[in-house]
Structures are given as structure tokens and as C-alpha cells.
Amino acid sequence: MELNGITNTNGNDRLFGHNFNHNNGKDPFENKYPVFELGGQLTHEQKEFFEQNGFIHFKRFISKERVSDLLRESENIQHEWVSKDYKTINGVPIKYGTDIDGKKIVQRFAFINQHSEKFSELLRDDRLKGLFELIGTADCRIGETEKDGLVFNHYINTNQSNYSQLGWHTDALRDIFQGQKIMPMLNVGIHLDNSTTDNGGLRIIPGTHNKGIGTMLFKKVYFISHKPDKKEIGLNVEAGDLTVHDGRLWHRVARSPFSGEKSRRRVMYVPIVTGKFTPRDVNSKPLLYQRLISITNK
């Protein structure tokens, strides 16, 4: 596979677990694409990689201690939402499911930043503003009150889980459902579990972000198709890493071939947006894509 001039022989053989426990001394989090550190300002090399591929991976954005703290905080918020039986947040359906111990859990939180200082503080990190340059317009902002705000995804593969995968999609399609022109946007992922490609996880097709509207609309059947693509790559991430993908990039979340604890994967996303300010509030109604995510992808 061609990836920014790097030949990726990556592993379809590594995708489904053949060498999960014995890496022959290799770092299981190594990737065939270059990884970076996120400072205050992007380097020329980082910008170029993103422009060509539509995604970029930064190591160790936050510490493991901070990750644990955020996971604990999500459990507190989950406890509140489950006990109060909230159905939606700002009109976005909450996805509930069951954990391996039979406990009811939240598998997709929207606007979690509006429910805790720890999450809202994370979005004020100055390094995130450095990413605005990847869009380049003057009015870039973190979508704290727009789209789905800071989303917290919790995938687990059990019989009663409602969320173990997510079909092919681009995030920019949401603008069409909102009746708006497709605007540039970035989706920033903050990963909270270690996740290697042989345990499911994010799959992207590099370079599909700038192939025009036909590719964006019709490359796959939105949210329904789960079939691996010849050109897809998986990302090996550690808890605390940050990834960015262009809103028009095709991606999916593969189900873990394992079940139970080993399949657990928690990752947050926040959009960086530009153009018309479209906040959501308690009176907002679900959009079609929000319903689709909530009813598909078991």
C-alpha cells in the first residue's frame, strides 16, 4: 500500500490476531506510517503528511494517569445517566448497553464535556488550537456545543453489548443531514485504551478525503457496509495518543475478534469546525445520522 510514499506491507496478516501475544520482540504499537508529537505548532512535515493522507497520529498527548482519571470520571457520569435514565443529550440519542458483568453502561456519550470539568478542561488544551492550521480558516473552533460535542465511545464485544463496531462512513456527511454545505472539519480522537489492529478498532482509507463529492457520497453504503477494504489501514494506538482525521475521510471501526475484557475500547472524539455556528441545546432534535448511529452497529 502506498502511504505518503511509504510502502506499507502492514498487515492483513496481523489484522486478525495471529500474533497477538507473540510479537517476535517487536513493539506492538509500531505503525508503518510516521507518528508525531503534538507541540504548540505543527511542523511542515506534519502538515504535509496530513494533506496527503487525511489523517495524522500524535503519540502521548496525555499521560496514562490522566487517562485513568478520565475513565473514572466517565464512570461517575455513566452512573448518573443510567440512574436518571437519560435518553438524549441535546437531542443526541445515548447508546446504552450491557457490560461483561451484566451492568448497564453508556456506550456512546455525546457532549460529555458539558457534564464534567475534567472533560471540558481537556478541550481547552492549547495544543488543540495548533491543529486549526490543518483547516486554515480564521474562524476555526473546537465544537464544544456543536455537532455531538465531545463524544465518548465505549466498544465492547459481548452478547448484550450494543456497540462493538461502526460501519463505513465519513463524518462530513452530517452537514448534509443538517441541510448545510459541506464544510471542512477535523475529527480529533483521544484514545483511552491501548488498541492494536489485531483487536479491531479504527480503519481508515488514506487519501479518500480529497477525491471529490462522488467519493464522499458513494464509495460505500453509509453505516451499513462493514467489509474490509483492500486499501484500508488500521491504527495501533496507546492510551493517551491523539489522532486527527479529515471529516471527508472514509473510516470504520472493526469489531474485535475477541470477546469480553480484551475487546474493550474507549475513545473520545471532538470536532474542529469552521463556518456557521450551529450549537445544539436541550431543545435540539436528533438528526438522521444520529439515529443511524444509535440503531446500527451492534
Ligand SMILES: O=C(O)CCC(=O)C(=O)O
Ligand atoms: O471509534 C472510533 O475510533 C471512530 C468513531 C467514529 O468514527 C465516529 O464516532 O464517528
Ligand SMILES: [Fe+2]
Ligand atoms: Fe467517524
